[in-house]
Amino acid sequence: MPDPFRDDHPAGGILPAAANPFRPGAGKVPPAFGGRMQPLLAAKSIVDRLAVPADPVTMPVLRGFRGMGKTALMAYAREHAAAAGTVTLHIEADPSDTSLASTCAGMARDARPLTTDLPAAFAKRLAALDITGRVEFHPSSSTDPGSNIEALLHDLVLLGDAQRRGILLTVDEAHEAEDLLLKPLVRALHRHAQDARAFGVIISGLPGVADTLMEAGQTYTERLASYDLGLLDEDGCAEALRLPFADDARIVVTDAAVAAVHAEAGGYPWFVQLWGAHLWNCLQQAEAVTVDDVERARPNVERDTGAFYARRWARVPDGRARGLVRALAGASGRAPLRTLLAELGLERSAQLGPARAELIDRGLVFAPSRGWLAFTVPGFDAWVREHT
Structure with missing residues (x-):
């Protein structure tokens, strides 16, 4: 057995494992997104305008299930914004932070590039600055968490404006604290948009996030633009696989190999990255990635996807929820509720309500449509049928 510390290619491939460009980790920026042109263009528009600095036109809301690349896309935007001199702030919504104190403190820490010449006490304030010719600290007089975050963003944006620096705020997992967090954020954005301040926001969350705000039709939601990130089609899969091999190793990926990976991955972006990583590590010849390489990589991919599915199964609550998952797996992962009710020996959809809600x-x-249920990740149905 080879010693990975002595062998540069422990997986037996010709390419150095340390140079592997694929990123199958949660939230990691992939070498090529594949099939995400519209949200990428929206993010680039914001980054470009904040670098001027100028007022962004829209606020993208990235929606999709986990593993679709939302977090990675926001990280990519922050990376380019910071390189252009924009101050980047990041929030991961936390439903337990009901006062938004931790959220505000985190933004204050991220804003240190704006405050390096100010008193250190700034980082401890939630509504910190008021710019009226000079800088003054003032306490927040409101007990409303939304008012606190609005006040902090107001002061940070004014400070950025005084320094001719744009501010980009990214908000991840927004569905976790939607009612508490989104309204004050969108109000803050609208307020600064009226004054043409260089303040941009990108939000991400599960499907349905921000629907309530959009449906309300209030003035301050006019800049919301929703982008639904779903499974990659074969063209998107081809781009995500081919660009890294071409850019980093000048190796082509054949049409047959792309088709095989797309079929196996089901278009799930995390799986596509996983296939790319294992194809890189096991590649035997420099001419091209072929279906033979796909077969050679399969055991390693199946090992990792098996562990992935096992973790998902561990998150399924005991009781009726597990019965519902097994019934859905028996129906190939997508079925009308009436079929699942019959399989479980139940009569009324209300009997599935709590389990269904918890799984969602x-x-x-x-x-996927009214009266239907489906798994969010392809291939989970086969794993459940085989292992549970």
Whole structure:
């Protein structure tokens, strides 16, 4: 057995494992997104305008299930914004932070590039600055969490404006604290848009996030633009696979290999990255990636996807929820509720209500249309049938 510390290619391939460009980790920026042109263009528009600095036109809301690349796309935007001199702030919504104190403190820490010449006490304030010819600290007089975050953003944006620096705020997992967090954020954005301040926001969350705000039709929601990130089609899969091999190793990926990976991955972006990583590590010849390489990589991919599915199964609550998952798996992962009720020996859809809601909240299933249920990740149905 080779020693990976002595062998540069422990997986037996010709390419150095340390140079592997694929990023199958949660939230990691992939070498090529594949099939995400519209949200990428929206993010680039914001980054470009903040670098001027100028007022962004829209606020993208990236929606999709976990593993679709939302977090990675926001990280990519922050990376380019910071390189252009924009101050980047990031929030991961936390439903337990009901006062938004931790959220505000995190933004204050991210804003340190704006405050390096100010008193250190700034980082401890939630509504910190007022710019009226000079800088003054003032306490927040409101007990409303939304008012606190609006006040902090107001002061940070004014400070950025005084320094001719744009501010980009990214908000991840927004569905976790939607009512608490989104309204004050969108109000803050609208307020600064009226004054043409260089303040941009990108939000991400599960499907349905921000629907309530959009449906309300209030003035401050006019800049919301929703982008639904779904499974990659074969063209998107081809781009995500081919660009890294071409750019980093000048190796082509054949049409047959792309088709095989797309079929195996089901278009799930995380799986596509996983296939790319293992194809890189096991490649035997420099001419091209072929279906033979796909077969050679399969055991390693199946090992990792098996562990992935096992973790998802561990998140399924005991009781009726597990019965519902097994019934859905028996129906190939997508079925009308009436079929699932019959399989479980139940009569009324209300009897499935709590289990269905819990599985949806955990991102394990979704409703593709009224009266239907489906798994959020391809291939989970086969794993459940075989292993549970």
